[in-house]
Amino acid sequence: xxxxxxxxxxxxxxxxxxxxxxxxxxxxxxxxxxxxxxxxxxxxxxxxxxxxxxxxxxxxxxxxxxxxxxxxxxxxxxxxxxxxxxxxxxxxxxxxxxxxxxxxxxxxxxxxxxxxxxxxxxxxxxxxxxxxxxxxxxxxxxxxxxxxxxxxxxxxxxxxxxxxxxxxxxxxxxxxxxxxxxxxxxxxxxxxxxxxxxxxxxxxxxxxxxxxxxxxxxxxxxxxxxxxxxxxxxxxxxxxxxxxxxxxxxxxxxxxxxxxxxxxxxxxxxxxxxxxxxxxxxxxxxxxxxxxxxxxxxxxxxxxxxxxxxxxxxxxxxxxxxxxxxxxxxxxxxxxxxxxxxxxxxxxxxxxxxxxxxxxxxxxxxxxxxxxxxxxxxxxxxxxxxxxxxxxxxxxxxxxxxxxxxxxxxxxxxx
Amino acid sequence: xxxxxxxxxxxxxxxxxxxxxxxxxxxxxxxxxxxxxxxxxxxxxxxxxxxxxxxxxxxxxxxxxxxxxxxxxxxxxxxxxxxxxxxxxxxxxxxxxxxxxxxxxxxxxxxxxxxxxxxxxxxxxxxxxxxxxxxxxxxxxxxxxxxxxxxxxxxxxxxxxxxxxxxxxxxxxxxxxxxxxxxxxxxxxxxxxxxxxxxxxxxxxxxxxxxxxxxxxxxxxxxxxxxxxxxxxxxxxxxxxxxxxxxxxxxxxxxxxxxxxxxxxxxxxxxxxxxxxxxxxxxxxxxxxxxxxxxxxxxxxxxxxxxxxxxxxxxxxxxxxxxxxxxxxxxxxxxxxxxxxxxxxxxxxxxxxxxxxxxxxxxxxxxxxxxxxxxxxxxxxxxxxxxxxxxxxxxxxxxxxxxxxxxxxxxxxxxxxxxxxxxxxxxxxxxxxxxxxxx
Numbered sequence: 001x002x003x004x005x006x007x008x009x010x011x012x013x014x015x016x017x018x019x020x021x022x023x024x025x026x027x028x029x030x031x032x033x034x035x036x037x038x039x040x041x042x043x044x045x046x047x048x049x050x051x052x053x054x055x056x057x058x059x060x061x062x063x064x065x066x067x068x069x070x071x072x073x074x075x076x077x078x079x080x081x082x083x084x085x086x087x088x089x090x091x092x093x094x095x096x097x098x099x100x101x102x103x104x105x106x107x108x109x110x111x112x113x114x115x116x117x118x119x120x121x122x123x124x125x126x127x128x129x130x131x132x133x134x135x136x137x138x139x140x141x142x143x144x145x146x147x148x149x150x151x152x153x154x155x156x157x158x159x160x161x162x163x164x165x166x167x168x169x170x171x172x173x174x175x176x177x178x179x180x181x182x183x184x185x186x187x188x189x190x191x192x193x194x195x196x197x198x199x200x201x202x203x204x205x206x207x208x209x210x211x212x213x214x215x216x217x218x219x220x221x222x223x224x225x226x227x228x229x230x231x232x233x234x235x236x237x238x239x240x241x242x243x244x245x246x247x248x249x250x251x252x253x254x255x256x257x258x259x260x261x262x263x264x265x266x267x268x269x270x271x272x273x274x275x276x277x278x279x280x281x282x283x284x285x286x287x288x289x290x291x292x293x294x295x296x297x298x299x300x301x302x303x304x305x306x307x308x309x310x311x312x313x314x315x316x317x318x319x320x321x322x323x324x325x326x327x328x329x330x331x332x333x334x335x336x337x338x339x340x341x342x343x344x345x346x347x348x349x350x351x352x353x354x355x356x357x358x359x360x361x362x363x364x365x366x367x368x369x370x371x372x373x374x375x376x377x378x379x380x381x382x383x384x385x386x387x388x389x390x391x392x393x394x395x396x397x398x399x400x401x402x403x404x405x406x407x408x409x410x411x412x413x414x415x
Numbered sequence: 416x417x418x419x420x421x422x423x424x425x426x427x428x429x430x431x432x433x434x435x436x437x438x439x440x441x442x443x444x445x446x447x448x449x450x451x452x453x454x455x456x457x458x459x460x461x462x463x464x465x466x467x468x469x470x471x472x473x474x475x476x477x478x479x480x481x482x483x484x485x486x487x488x489x490x491x492x493x494x495x496x497x498x499x500x501x502x503x504x505x506x507x508x509x510x511x512x513x514x515x516x517x518x519x520x521x522x523x524x525x526x527x528x529x530x531x532x533x534x535x536x537x538x539x540x541x542x543x544x545x546x547x548x549x550x551x552x553x554x555x556x557x558x559x560x561x562x563x564x565x566x567x568x569x570x571x572x573x574x575x576x577x578x579x580x581x582x583x584x585x586x587x588x589x590x591x592x593x594x595x596x597x598x599x600x601x602x603x604x605x606x607x608x609x610x611x612x613x614x615x616x617x618x619x620x621x622x623x624x625x626x627x628x629x630x631x632x633x634x635x636x637x638x639x640x641x642x643x644x645x646x647x648x649x650x651x652x653x654x655x656x657x658x659x660x661x662x663x664x665x666x667x668x669x670x671x672x673x674x675x676x677x678x679x680x681x682x683x684x685x686x687x688x689x690x691x692x693x694x695x696x697x698x699x700x701x702x703x704x705x706x707x708x709x710x711x712x713x714x715x716x717x718x719x720x721x722x723x724x725x726x727x728x729x730x731x732x733x734x735x736x737x738x739x740x741x742x743x744x745x746x747x748x749x750x751x752x753x754x755x756x757x758x759x760x761x762x763x764x765x766x767x768x769x770x771x772x773x774x775x776x777x778x779x780x781x782x783x784x785x786x787x788x789x790x791x792x793x794x795x796x797x798x799x800x801x802x803x804x805x806x807x808x809x810x811x812x813x814x815x816x817x818x819x820x821x822x823x824x825x826x827x828x829x830x831x832x833x834x835x836x837x838x839x840x841x842x843x844x845x846x847x848x849x850x851x852x853x854x
Contacts, residue, residue, distance in 0.1 A: 104740035293555070293590070
């Protein structure tokens with residue numbers, strides 16, 4: 001290894017490494033509760049009916065081609081995507097205050113937001129992340145050169161939101177810091193602030209003039225309703241609660257079930273006042289960043305999402321598909337909790353049904369998670385985050401029994 | 416004297432000036448509006464201006480995307496067929512791994528490095544696990560990833576690019592933290608390769624520099640080295656211990672046959688097997704040769720010293736890519752996988768599609784040449800150039816005049832994307848050029 005200085009082999013990325021171990025496992029009754037991708041009740045990946053219909057429509061259209069998009073991306077997609085997150089009647093959109101750029105899904109949006117802020121933001125270059133948060137958040141920002149700090153979020157004792165700690169960190173953080181907020185279906189805990197709690201959080205953020213960065217990866221997965229799941233973002237923007245710039249990183253990976261097509265966008269609302277010159281400058285700088293990283297974003301997925309959003313019938317189908325996914329996941333939460341309750345598994349399990357979105361933060365320890373994988377062939381990340389979408393009528397009993405076994409195994413008094 | 420420093424206009428605007436940043440702190444709020452407007456991209460800006468022009472005779476010679484004889488974009492029939500198969504059989508749209516699907520990686524290795532069974536050296540390198548391939552966001556994405564990788568792990572930051580080179584090369588590598596510098600390549604006054612100075616300027620560079628080589632259809636000049644000239648360049652590369660970074664965006668566009676356009680890759684493989692070269696990297700894309708432009712389908716491959724080195728390098732590539740975009744887009748790569756999957760029998764139809772595309776470009780090139788006035792300007796270089804472009808040698812003033820007076824849109828370096836030319840406009844274009852040259 002002489003050619004490249006200091007190059008050493010790294011352990012695999014935890015999530016992708018987990019998937020690799022799962023694939024290599026020869027047990028036929030193995031269960032994948034790792035990566036957050038939806039599965040139907042047969043444990044199979046699901047292409048949404050709305051997507052299948054949109055693909056047929058798109059590919060047979062006479063205008064269909066594989067040409068380059070502009071650097072900003074597919075304009076009909078951007079226009080509709082911004083409405084999905086900000087609302088049909090968004091004043092910010094009507095006033096032309098939103099600068100949008102297509103991105104490589106959520107990661108790409110966060111990365112571009114980071115690069116933009118690194119270059120142009122003179123406030124405190126520290127990004128505050130919830131504790132815990134999505135495994136990739138930390139390195140997205142540290143790899144660009146930001147300092148990363150955390151704010152309390154999950155109280156493991158009560159298995160609920162640590163609002164007091166959250167607000168206290170907002171107050172003590174240096175003014176003008178960057179706060180990353182999960183718009184809904186918090187990853188990994190599945191625990192969201194209530195509307196009243198959001199109001200308190202946003203009020204405190206404004207008081208310290210922190211910059212607000214929303215990560216919206218699961219819109220529609222928390223409640224099954226796109227508008228409800230955008231509550232925090234719309235409250236912040238529509239009520240002009242936040243006077244500092246707001247950046248939204250939006251992904252269509254989960255809610256359109258097009259994980260691998262890499263569809264997303266970054267929306268920047270630089271000001272509560274209209275400022276066309278600033279908007280143009282921001283757009284040009286976003287273009288410059290994109291041009292030297294990828295030239296222009298991938299076309300196909302954005303065209304599919306745009307086809308869905310611009311067709312009334314397809315849009316209705318998509319909203320129905322969202323309900324299908326979120327209600328099946330909710331049913332599995334109820335079932336798992338019921339089974340664990342019936343088994344009298346030590347501990348309380350109400351949090352499983354109180355959490356929303358694709359994940360449940362089970363509260364299982366790393367030891368228990370390791371035993372689930374080794375003894376039972378059940379795969380989840382070591383933090384105890386389980387992708388509830390991996391549960392179905394065929395495996396939920398096995399999973400409940402296995403959780404019962406590992407909890408009791410480690411609950412045994414140590415002699 | 417050949418260490419040409421970067422021209423001013425290719426340098427990035429000074430966006431890092433602190434007073435031009437935005438801040439949320441109250442007393443600095445006004446400064447948001449001082450984020451400077453970044454200059455529009457030169458090539459894509461041409462298309463925007465073209466779209467706004469109302470002249471019905473307008474011609475777009477800017478972007479390097481293929482147009483048929485009626486001026487329309489095409490989908491390769493083989494690609495259309497592959498897409499049909501994909502839509503009928505696709506049951507999931509899950510994430511690939513960080514570096515793309517294994518099937519795609521293997522398709523690229525077999526096609527490019529083993530030349531689909533015709534390169535024993537490449538075959539050996541594949542079998543010895545000495546090639547790490549990662550799917551990337553087409554050519555630009557692969558250039559950026561290797562730029563970031565070399566910035567992290569290679570001992571030298573200096574990267575030599577030909578003068579001229581693709582307009583985006585310098586920005587990509589600068590943003591990756593490398594230090595691009597030009598080596599001599601082309602003599603504009605003679606409209607010819609400047610091979611003597613090319614060798615001289617390379618030889619004058621410090622040992623261990625990274626050197627960017629265009630595999631074929633040099634962009635923008637269309638002038639490639641002969642096999643004999645490549646031999647001389649590779650001798651310098653070995654002598655100076657340069658790290659070869661090959662950009663292959665137009666495989667198949669020189670000869671019409673992708674298997675013939677990779678003489679450089681085959682020779683590099685041979686040198687590696689002979690232990691005369693330790694490592695090199697290849698940026699490759701299917702944007703042009705499958706017409707998958709907007710689907711962003713390409714790859715980066717690093718030829719390593721050993722299977723152990725491959726493992727370390729692959730893990731570092733993953734670490735590098737994960738925080739930037741997590742995983743690459745699947746639509747284009749699944750189409751590529753289907754075309755290379757023997758059970759679908761599409762490889763030959765793709766080769767025919769590509770041959771047809773290149774054939775039309777060559778026909779148009781000859782027609783343009785025929786219609787140009789050779790009495791006032793020597794146009795012989797047009798016939799030597801290969802690929803999607805002709806590098807006319809016209810000055811920026813002449814290009815601007817073509818735009819203003821004739822609605823002919825091209826980049827100011829005089830590069831014309833010839834797929835914008837067809838039977839209906841070739842005479843109009845030739846006449847416009849003749850008029851502008853005469854003045």
